[in-house]
Amino acid sequence: MTAPKMSGLANLASAPDDGMLNLLGQVNAMSSSRDREQMTLRLVSAMRDVLGAVGVVLYAVSASAHGPVGALVAEASPGDAAVCGEDDEYPAVLLKADPFLAEAIRAPLGSLESHTDGVYRLALAMGDRGNPHALLVATCHEAPDPKVREAFTYVAHFYQNQLDLLDYAELDTLTHLLNRKTFDENFDRFIASSGRSLQREEGERRSESPTDPHSWLAVIDIDHFKRINDNFGHLFGDEVLLRLSDLMRKSFRLRDKLFRFGGEEFIVLLRHVSDADARLIFDRFRATVEECDFPQVGRVTASLGYSRIDTSKPAAEILGHADEALYFSKENGRNQVNGFEDLLERGLLESHEKNDNTDLQADIDALFD
Incomplete structure (x- = not known):
């Protein structure tokens, strides 16, 4: 995904939702943090609160012999939010088994919406288009206002940019393994x-x-x-x-x-x-x-x-x-x-x-x- 334009963040305040102040607070906290877990926790919490989601899941995406798989990184529900600990084990999710997630990975604009049978889903792919390294998915009872949805895409971009800066400091420049x-x-x-x-x-x-x-x-x-x-x-x-x-x-x-x-x-x-x-x-x-x-x-x-x-x-x-x-x-x-x-x-x-x-x-x- 490309870096967000500042005008996108400037328009957050005009979005018709009282949660925008909370969202801006989360953005501010992300900008001052160098801790991946805390940044990730703020991301899924902000998505839950701003979109009024009943569930938010962040997957790390990788290739496998059976197609792209997602490893659970963090999740948020109305009463809780947590980043998966390194000692926690969750089965990998075969993303092609869910047509919505399979399509979200290939979405040309890096995002995909679905609203069927009273369930709204929003997926944001992070990384190279068609080959993302992460997938952020929210499930809601109702579709959010388009301005709120657009605002959150900027926050997801911002989160990705912050992680890119951390990667630059923490990864070996040639192999991209940890240094x-x-x-x-x-x-x-x-x-x-x-x-x-x-x-x-x-x-x-x-x-x-x-x-x-x-x-x-x-x-x-x-x-x-x-x-x-x-x-x-x-x-x-x-x-x-x-x-x-x-x-x-x-x-x-x-x-x-x-x-x-x-x-x-x-x-x-x-x-x-x-x-x-x-x-x-x-x-x-x-x-x-x-x-x-x-x-x-x-x-x-x-x-x-x-x-x-x-x-x-x-x-x-x-x-x-x-x-x-x-x-x-x-x-x-x-x-x-x-x-x-x-x-x-x-x-x-x-x-x-x-x-x-x-x-x-x-x-x-x-x-x-």
Whole structure:
């Protein structure tokens, strides 16, 4: 969607609804916020209040083998509004199963209305037309005044522009994965949500089992990447990085966290799978990279090391464990996956817990400089 013209916001006050002042207040709060969750909560709340909606849903849209799917991001009802937590799990919605949502994704103007059987629906697609990354949907008993509807489209544009500014600061400029400087904050949120889920699961089960889900941190390194740059040039090296990041998006879930840490190193925070499934998921990604045809370069492989996320340990220590497993993979033939805990149990790595996490953090920082 294109950025809104200021005249659109200026006309908000003329819309025939007392909720316009509330809407302007929400816009003001969005403009001063740098917190995605708070901005999203204000968006769905404002849409509910201004349109008089009985329900508002915000989906993150992604591709799948069966067509576009929507992952629930936030929702609002007359008595409540909430952003879905990272530890909350909701089934993906196959958008083509609802003709209205399927058409909304392709709407030439980025918006679509429907008023049948006493139910009014408004959908606003955010992102590239025909290929949006988000879909905002309101359901009402009655159609709102056209000026109110138009006013809210400007607010949705404004919200998207604010997110674009955050993306510029938080995403790697080449791959559009999360960048290194966002890792600490994302890891803290990730480990907090993992801790909450772990507490719930421990309350439900009587004893620990190998099939119990855990969260994991993996370090990915492209094998012989310097050789790729030297032999084919940095443009083709960048193309390898871009293709690898695309494979990561297709191989992992929306609720997992993907980072480019620097150079040819990447990080994955994998949420809530068993030990066996973690190895299977990481090795499947490794095989996907090996089978991919990289233009001009040909065959490219990657090595992985991963470690279980213990919520009682700092990020630097967990990252250090995953890096030890990665180093083992690279020293023992490359193009393989190894888990720190498994290597430790098999006696292939020695346990050397450090008392000074500052030294460990310095080692990690030096590794990814």
